[in-house]
Each structure stands twice: as structure tokens, then as C-alpha cells.
Amino acid sequence: MVHVRELNPARFEDALVNGGPSLNLDGLLMKPTAATPRRLPDDAANFHPHHEVHLPQGIIETEEEEKQHWFVGSIDQGTTSSRFLIFNGEGDPVASHQIEFENLYPKSGWHEHDPQELVSSVEQCIEEALRKFADLGHSKSDIRSIGITNQRETTVVWDRFTGEPLHNAIVWPDTRTGALVRELKSRDGSESLMDLCGLPLSTYPSSVKLLWLLRNVDSVKQAYEEGRLAFGTVDSWLIYKLNGGAKAEKPVHVTDSTNASRTMFVNLRTLQYDDKLLGFFGIDKSKIQLPKIVPSSDPECFGKIASGPLINVPIAGCLGDQSSALVGQCGFSPGQAKNTYGTGCFLLYNVGTEPVISKYGLLATVAYDFGGGQKPVYALEGSIAVAGSGVKFLMNNLGFVDESSEITSLAESVPDNGGVVFVTAFSGLFAPYWIDDAKGTLFGITHHTNKGHIARATLEATCYQTRAILDAMEKDSQHKLESLAVDGGLSNSDLCMQTQADITGIPVDRPAMRETTALGAAIAAGLATGVWRTLEDLKEVNRSGRKIFQPQMEKAKAEGMFKRWEKAVEMSKGWVQED
Template sequence: MSNDAVDTPNHHEDHSSLPQGIHETEEEKKRHWFVGSVDQGTTSTRFLIFNGEGDPVASHQVELGSLYPKSGWHEQEPLDLLSSVEQCINGAVQKFEALGHSKADIRSIGITNQRETTVVWDSNTGEPLYNAIAWPDTRTKNLVRELRSRELADTLTELCGLPLSTYPSSVKLLWLLQNVDVVKQAYEEGRLAFGTVDSWLIYRLNGGAQAEKPIHVTDSTNASRTMFMNLRTLKYDDKLLGFFGIDKHKIQLPKIVPSSDPKCFGKLTTGALAGVSIAGCLGDQSSALVGQCGFNAGRAKNTYGTGCFLLYNVGSEPVISKYGLLATVAYDFGALRKPVYALEGSIAVAGSGVNFLMNNLGFMEQSSQITDLALEVEDNGGVVFVTAFSGLFAPYWIDDAKGTLFGITHHTTKGHIARATLEATCYQTKAILDAMEKDSNHKLESLAVDGGMSNSDLCMQTQADISGILVDRPAMRETTALGAAIAAGLATGVWSDFEDLREIGQTGRKVFTPQMEPAVAAKLFKNWERAVEMSRGWMKDHPE
């Protein structure tokens, strides 16, 4: 299969010939049509089955482990990612049928995934050649510094929308080529296949190397996280590949296709849904924007998951940030529609900071208890926690910071540190919102939220207070999985256009209104910025 994506103007095929049943009434659609969604995240995998109204009917979840072989290293077993997906599909279908539904009514499935996590495998055998290097991994920090010193390094962002950092897939692949002999040998012999988690799963769910025609694809939202794709052409860019020293004739890159398509992603070959089409694919943060129905320019969402990711829809032309944000593909739904772009602010540590208090320090038994612990005190008691476990991402991009607690006294309790942990995510979100306002010349009036930490009323009220804007939380918070289901459903006739989705997720929303005096919020944020500056330099070998 060619590594080159087809030209952008032509790769949105006309899918007006939809599957049989498209002429059913709206009532029949809602009653009979279902779409599945694989939500493969950093700490767990889930499979959810949605009805035509966008409500989850059945689901199954499997927790995932991670490997930390060295400080700053974060790996996952690729075969574990695959088996977790297969388990979740079978488990959810069993529950779905137990409710009296038929799996024959599941029209298609979508996939959403952790994005920059990098997988390499042998195209001859279909077996992984190394553990997946997860998106927060910082082993490449020295490599990134070397890359930043290269000629043309400052021109990359204009092409791909991303700055050089430990975050994107490109530097992870380059590290593998430089440090893992079996990967380097496969590259030299032309049998090295590269992909993000979506590509790996789609490849294996379609039968892998044993398939008659192995399917090795990615969608443009995931491809835009590699630093290999030109944002405007949605094709691999020779200048970008050349900068990283990647010879596209020696490596099998996934073909870039739209996020919503009835054929490009193939079909499941095994398990409870064997034969069902994979018709949608979106990186998890793009998927959450779609699940929040952020289809209009100016709409924004923030997902509080393992990390925290704020996407702002900027329309059909990319906006290259001047203030530390990323430019990315928001979604690309084909069928003659133009791709839509977003500005993104990425925070490495959000829910993982809560897990740190729970697992490493034993503050509580369940992550959901963080709010109760934080409410034991009236405020943070002067404690500020810069949760730079993987350095700091947007808008700071400080890779030599370490997690740092400031302001600890004899008065400090677990409750103060719990509050400071929640506030760290809210402060970084405020910094991203300020950068987005500068890039777009527009102040957001409200922010749609989802993800595990959004369940905390205290955290969301704090976010509203610190940011000075409305925080809008849906009642149904499975928005990331819903986005992939929407991509698949649009490709297979469950929904015909965005108009059909207007009412999805709009009932039962809760809005948090700022209650803090702006001057007080500004003082707290200034204190946070001071702490960020003081956390710099902890990773330096020879402090100045």
C-alpha cells in the first residue's frame, strides 16, 4: 500500500449511496439503529453501544496497566491494548443482548484512541517490535533539544502545527530507530510498520498480516499528531519527513484517510461483531469535541482525563498559534465536506495527578474521593502544586520542570494538597484560554467540559472562578466515545448530517457560573505563574 495520502480535494468521496434502511422513519431509527464505539485510553479501554439518540445502551470496561522501566519512561504492551478492545467488544455485546437487543442492529463501530502513543511492528508477522511508547513519555527530552538546534527546526510548526517537544509521535519513532536494534533492522529491511494506537488496532482487528489485504490506515486527526503530515494538504510532507531523517521508502506509514468513511477502515474479523464495519476513527480529543457537538467555529471543549485537553474549533482553515498552542485537525468527515481545524492546549497531568495522590501517597482509596478530601479545608492554605510530572505542555512547553509543591508549612494537610492538585489543572486551563484569546482575538463565553475530573463540582466551580467564564457540563459525559460513534454513524446512515445531531447531549446540562471576585482570581493565577517559573530547571544536569 502506498504511504502517500491521496490529494485533499478528492479524498472526500461522495457516500450518498447509504446502506439499506436509510428511508426508515426517525422513530424507527431511534428504536432500531445502534452504533458501537471503542474508546481506547491511557488507563482503560471501553466499548460503548449508542442508540440513534446518542444515549449509551450497554458498555464494558477493562483497566490497563502501564510500564515505567526508567524515570520519565511510560510504556504499554501493544497486545494488551488489542486484547482489551476485543474483551470490551464481547463484554458489551453480551450485556446488549441481555437487554433484549440484537447485535445485528449494530450498524457499524467507531474507534477513538490515545493519540501520540507510538507502536511499531513487523509487517511480515504483524507482531510488535517494542512496547508502545505512551504520549506522556519524556525519554526523548535530550533528542528534542538536539532537534531544536537543527537548521529549519523553527519552520516545522508552520507546516504541521506542532512544536518540537517530547509529545508527538515523530520523536518517539526517531528514538526507537536510534536505540532499538530490532526496530532499526526492520527499517533497513523495509518491513517496519509505524502507527499510532488507531492504526495498530485497525490493522489487527482486520486480521493483521494474515489478512488478504492488510489495512494500514490512520485518520487525519491522528496523523496531525505525528509531525509528519502537512496540515493543509493532509498528506505526508517530504520536508517534515526529511527533517527527522525518515525515508518513506523504508518504512510503512499508515495511509491518511477521512475520519468518517464506510470502507477505509475495513471490518472486524473476529469476536462477537465479526463482519461489522469500522466506519469512524478520531483521536480522543477530537472525538470529545465531536461528542460535544462542537461543529461551529468558536465552540470549545475541555476534557479532564489522564491529561487535560482543550480544543477550540477555528473552522476550515488552520490557525498557527503564536502563543504556545497546537494547531490540529479537529475532524474530517469526508463526503465532500471540508476538514475542520482546531487550536489545542494540552496539559500532561490532570486525572493522573489525582491518581498520584491515591496510588503513590495513599491519600484516599478511590479517585472520586478527591473532592471530599479537598472540601475538608476552606482553601489551599497557600499550597501550590505544579504537577509537572512530564514537564509542562501548553502553553509553557517547559521540558526541564519537575512536579513541585510550594508553600508547605506545619499547617499543611492532605486536604490542602488535594485542593492544590485540582487547582493545578484549572490554572493551566486558564493559561491556555488566555493564549487562545490572543490567537483568535476572541474571548470564550463558555467552556464545554467532560472527562473524569469534570464529575467534581468543586473542580468545575474552581475552573469557572479562575477562568471567569461559564463552565458547561453535560449530563451524559461519555462524549469521547460518542464522537467516534457519530463519525461511524454519519458514514453508515444512522445520522445523515449535523442537523440530526443538534439535540444530542443537550438535556440535563449543568452550568457553573464564576463566583470569585476577578481581582482575587487574578492574584491566585499570578501566584501560579510564579510557581511555574520556579519549577523550571529541575531536569538540568548542571544547574546554573
């Protein structure tokens, strides 16, 4: 397909002055054609993609060339670091910068971030990545928009008049709310919450973190009583500050549907705040400013950068990190699933346009919501506590290897697990088992057992738990699993991914470019600003160099291994007992 490119303002004047049948812009050869109507501003400084003008002769290029020219930025704000990446229209990262920041642990089980440091780390990453981008010969004006992806349930509160945070952010794995959760579970109506919001009562959602702050931090309680309190997850806080915060003419306080669905305040079907849910937690909407819920992809709702090297560039996309990874893997069809193998594992399974409330120990969440009259898409989610951290345990605690990358070679030093099964329940087992009283347990040790067998059993443990979650997802969703897209550090192990394919009996699809979480946010922003027009345009994004691991093990053998795993899980129960 050949069509005229939507030129950016910085290149428009050059095109008018220097245009002709052999015009070359940024090394892209333009093919001669008659003057063609195309969207461009009369005034380049007020560029907007919906303006219509005529381009001079010679301004035409192939769709592939156009994709190479436009760029989208992506803020990836995680638990331990912030990053900014710049992707081209083919989904390839061309420049990036990453900064680690301090994680605060003021008490046992407490986990906090300095909200101001989250913002400053993002701003520094943008500056450094833009410097690298310029060194490659590109201009800021080549970046059409930026997207944001973020750690999800982490909770931030601030004064909506001054814009100053009222407490450190409480990070998603923080467990200080354990006693509060037990209290809430005893309340009337607690058993019906999951049907409304898709989440069970636990220490994870933002709701219990906010309630703890209201009960225990005087400045937060006072701001609430005086109507000054603003609440948000990390996406809301970053968008608010990047738009200028309280100093902005119209402060921007929004969140997207994927992040909103992790608060326990939102009805999963209407994607609006639910009075019954707010009432259960005792939240009075008149005393607190909650972020407006908007689609994950929109050219205007998220505002634009107020200062710095990307001033006036629109923020056009926002997705919680696990949803963003699913989008980055282009998991747009029901039955598609992705697994991110990080410290733990997070699996998201696309169930289509109707939410599925799990009966098998999973969470229901919004996968993505691209707006524009399209229905939101939902997912089932399951988490595994130990994946890459199991490898680190062998390295740091037992001294099996010096580098985590060496674990695969150690596991390959033996032909199989030698009968060893390792239930890596270091802090109980998560989905779909939810066994709190299990502990890490090795079964099948004999005089024959060596380090290689234990290393292989450690990798297999993640694969078995993934299989258990995927089985539960298929039962809940009634969708047959088609394939499993993978990313994250442990996905670098060919042995682990081949084992995953063998245990699940389905192909495992690993991309060459594994920055899928950041890519998902870029896709959301790019869809809103014309870099990609439809999901169909994304079918070739991040497809080159993918490796497909096909099942090779006999089905009967794989089933036997999985049954032995499930027997080991049963035997690992009951190690934690109250005195």
C-alpha cells in the first residue's frame, strides 16, 4: 500500500521549500505523484492530525517507510526503576534510558516509594533518552506522542490544591494492611465484592491501602475531612505532575480503565466508580478527588507534557504494566495469553468483551480499553510468587552458580530432573492454589541427586504453576488456549521455554525484542495519534525474529510429570501452623 505521509510540523516547511519529484526527507525517498489531499495543518505550529490540506508534488511514501519515520515514546514506571523508551512505527526501540530509585522499607512488611522521586526519575529518563535519540540524528518533533505504563495497585495521595504528596506511596506488595483485610472480610457484604469488581479482598488492591492511610496518617485524614485529598495510582500521579500539577490551568487528574480496575472501587462492567464498593470501604466521594476514568488510548484525555524536552507532546496512552505486556504481545484475540517471567510470574488471558468472574482462584481485570466506540476487552489474571527469584535463591543462598544466566547450563548438565520436584512455596503458593500454609519443599532427593537435578526442578516448578493457572483460565473462560506469548528475564532460557511448551502441550512464542511492557504503552499512544490506525496495522509489529517452542514431549509423559507436581503440592501443605 502506498499513501501520503502525515508530515510532522518540523518537516512541513522543508517539504514546501525543497519539495519536488526526487524530494528526500530524513533519507526516505519520496515517489513522484500528483498533489494529493492529506491531513496537515495550514499552520505547522498548530499541527493536529485531523486538519486537512494539500501537499505539494512528491510527498508520498510507502506505509513501511512511514512507520520507520514516526516515533512514539513510552514511560515504563516499575517497582524498582523508571525507564523511557522511544519506539519506531515498526515497534523497534531506538533509544532508551533507565534509572533505579530507592525502595523504602520503614518496617517489616512495609514497602514505600517517594512520590517525588518517581516523577524526577521519569523526567531524567526522558532527558537522557532524548539526548541519545538526537545523537542518532532524530528530532524531538519526530515523536508523535507518548504512552505510560506503570506498577498498578501502588497508592499515592496528595493535596489537590498544592499538588504536594501527603505520604510516601504505598507499593503494591506492601502487607501492612493484613489485619485490616481480616476485619473487612468479616463485614456484611464482603462476599459479594468480587462479583462487582473482579478482585478478592486482600492486601493488594489500592482500596485497603487508602483506607489504612485514612486511619493512620493525620495529614491524610485532615485533607480528607477538608475536601483537599486527591487519590490515584502511579499513572494518575505521573500524568498529573507531567501536565504541570496544581499549577496547570486545568489540572489533569485521570486514570485509565486497566489501572482503575485494580482499585476495588470500580464496577468491572460499567467501568465507573460503584457506590456500593465505595460505601463498603467508607469512602465519601464528596470528600476525596478520585481520578476520572478514561479509555487506555485517547489523543486528548491525558493532556500533554508541560515542561522539559518533550514540552507540548501529547500523552495519548496509558496501561497498567501487565495489561501493557499483553498489548505489547498483540494478544488481541480471546484465548491468547501472555506470561511475564520476572521475579514472579504474571499471566493474563484474553477472555473477550465480557468479564469472567473466576471460580478457580483467578482475578478478573481489564485487559485494555481503546475507546472510540469499541468495547473494553477483559482478562483473567493469575500470579506466581516465585519464578526468577527461585533462580536467585539457588545462586545467592545455595551458591549453585555465580550468575543467574548460568542456571540453564547447570540444568542441562543432566538429562532430566532425576525424580526431584521442587515446590517453590517460599511464601505460600499463589494462583490457582492460594495455599498460605505451604513452604518451599524438595521431594525425591536420593544419593543420585546433584545440583543439576535441583536446578532443572527449579525451572520446572515455574512451568508447572503456569500450566495450573492456564488450566484454570481455560475452565473459567471457556476459551481454548491457542498459544502462550512469553517475555521477562527467565524467558531467555531455551530449556525453560521448551519445558513450558512440553508441560502445557501448546506452542510457546518468544519475541526477539522483549520490551513488550513498554511497547504496549507505545501502541496505545500510537493508536490514538495515527501512528497505527487499526489493530490490523499491528500484525507485523515485533514479529521478526520470534522463536516458537513446539511441544516435543509425549503427552502421557508430560501428564505424568504434572500429576507428580500436584501430588508434591498437596504434600507441601501445613508447614506453617499457629502456635
